[in-house]
Amino acid sequence: MEAHDLSLAQARELLDKRKISSVELTKALLARVEATEPRIHAYLTITPELALAQAEAADQARARGQSGPLTGIPAGIKDVICTQGVRTTCASRILENFVPPHDATLVGRLKDAGMVMLGKHNMDEFAMGSSTENSAFGPTQNPWDVKAIPGGSSGGSAASVAAGSCFYSVGTDTGGSIRQPASHCGVVGMKPTYGRVSRFGLVAFASSLDQAGPLTRTVADLAEVLAVIAGHDPADSTSAPRPVPDYRAALNRGIKGLRLGVPKEYFIAGLDPEVEKAVRAALAELESQGAELVEITLPHTEYGLAVYYVIAPAEASSNLARYDGVKYGLSVREKTGNLMDMYYQTRSRGFGPEVIRRIMLGTYALSAGYYDAYYGKASQVRTLLMRDFFNAFEKVDAIVGPVTPTPAFDLGQKTGDPVQMYLSDVFTLSCNLAGLPGMSVPCGFSSQGRPIGLQVLGPHFAEETLLAVGQAYQQATDHHTRRPAL
Amino acid sequence: MKISYEEAAHVAKLARLRLEPAQADKLTVELNDILTNMDKLGQLDTEGVPPTYHALALTGAMREDAVRPSLPREQSLANAPASDGESFIVPRVI
Incomplete structure (x- = not known):
């Protein structure tokens, strides 16, 4: 070996x-x-x-x-x-x-x-x-x-x-x-x-x-x-x-x-049959060692993706505001440029497409007029998702x-x-x-x-x-x- | 349309991003696609549900307001794009 x-x-x-x-x-x-x-x-x-x-x-x-x-x-x-x-x-x-x-x-x-x-x-x-x-x-x-x-x-x-x-x-x-x-x-x-x-x-x-x-x-x-x-x-x-x-x-x-909970929302249409087979076999192995499999429900699972793609980009857009070309990192400064131009040029040239997409999404979700509909709402649904888990962990x-x-x-x-x-x-x-x-x-x-x-x-x-x-x-x-x- | 080209351009400005017209077009389409998937949230009644901003019930991590060593100036300036050895240098503001 x-x-x-x-x-x-x-x-x-x-x-x-x-x-x-x-x-x-x-x-x-x-x-x-x-x-x-x-x-x-x-x-x-x-x-x-x-x-x-x-x-x-x-x-x-x-x-x-x-x-x-x-x-x-x-x-x-x-x-x-x-x-x-x-x-x-x-x-x-x-x-x-x-x-x-x-x-x-x-x-x-x-x-x-x-x-x-x-x-x-x-x-x-x-x-x-x-x-x-x-x-x-x-x-x-x-x-x-x-x-x-x-x-x-x-x-x-x-x-x-x-x-x-x-x-x-x-x-x-x-x-x-x-x-x-x-x-x-x-x-x-x-x-x-x-x-x-x-x-x-x-x-x-x-x-x-x-x-x-x-x-x-x-x-x-x-x-x-x-x-x-x-x-x-x-x-x-x-x-x-x-x-x-x-x-x-x-x-x-x-x-x-x-007691091991098996959420029915995780075994849905769209789950690859080979993945399901391997995971079910693993669950059977755990059961054979004396664990008890219990079917549970996490009813808000289907909302997780939407909650996440509001909250994570919102926090990211705030965190990534620090990349301004002043203290560290890339700094693009044209001879005639002012401070604002430096911000625009540095950030547009420094960030890749997915980062730009998420900063845009997060900035939008936090902006005036949309905050309640997106960030506020997602933060409430986050509570519901957490309650699903806390209820499950009682069983x-x-x-x-x-x-x-x-x-x-x-x-x-x-x-x-x-x-x-x-x-x-x-x-x-x-x-x-x-x-x-x-x-x-x-x-x-x-x-x-x-x-x-x-x-x-x-x-x-x-x-x-x-x-x-x-x-x-x-x-x-x-x-x-x-x-x-x- | 969840977000128009003009709104996307406004958001880009708020985020200090300068988008090429083709890039702004593409982003507007993608953002609409993503935001449409978020309509799901509106289906839920969340009346009276408190928001969660932090998953753990930790509150008020206090410490003594004591003076502690901090990074020496040379190290703080080591990554500066422009400095004069004492300060960060930025383009003219006014």
């Missing part, structure tokens, strides 16, 4: 037994990056010198007996997350040369835990998209089939974990941007509860929905990364001031007697269903039709609107060989339940051990 085929836990075992050093492991992974990038383009920036220096430091720490679960393990970080001294572009022309003066809190925590950072992962521009085709620097391809999209917006993260060009990545999820690409690339991805992981140092898209979380090959690996990045941060007043439980211990709780411990209506579609297939593209997020975005934790776990493949994911949603701060369900499933199945023939 080659180093890049290992899981994070397997790599750690080799490091602990001194069978390989972090420097050797890092060199092997950098070679894997070099070999796979021409076909998948998962990275926007590669940082070999930094990685080797961190690997050397990790080896020294290990020699002193100071090592933890992530010490010396090579990783990538989605390029929406600030990394001190390393270009952070958000896959946008407007931030093409932005070098953050500080680390995001979660990056600082990972560095303290001994991360080796191989580079920054590709994404849809400003995390707006479902296919990574909105990257200003070119799309990422799916390692299972390079004609397919990897999902988005954390498409570079998911593709890289699947291809073995990192052991884990941290992405962000505003409407499905961790879970949907994880599903399409056959890896595990979790959006934790809103407030579980600090947002300090994340480039903001929609502040009431954004949340960072890990993408890994196994549920057990995910627990290790989550344990490091979760926790209160005084620099983010929306982060939750509550203790972080022992996620590793939660893995082996088992699922006997657990069940978690909710299970598909992540996406179809397996990964072809590159270019939906770029001309924004509404069709938005529909890829129909099962994932309610989770963000309600602030719930959600996870995607690989549960099979289509006849074309494209991965399919099982989604598990829980009540606020029930990450442990999600991990227990995912671990129970992975211990009985082997979808997560398959590797793409890349």
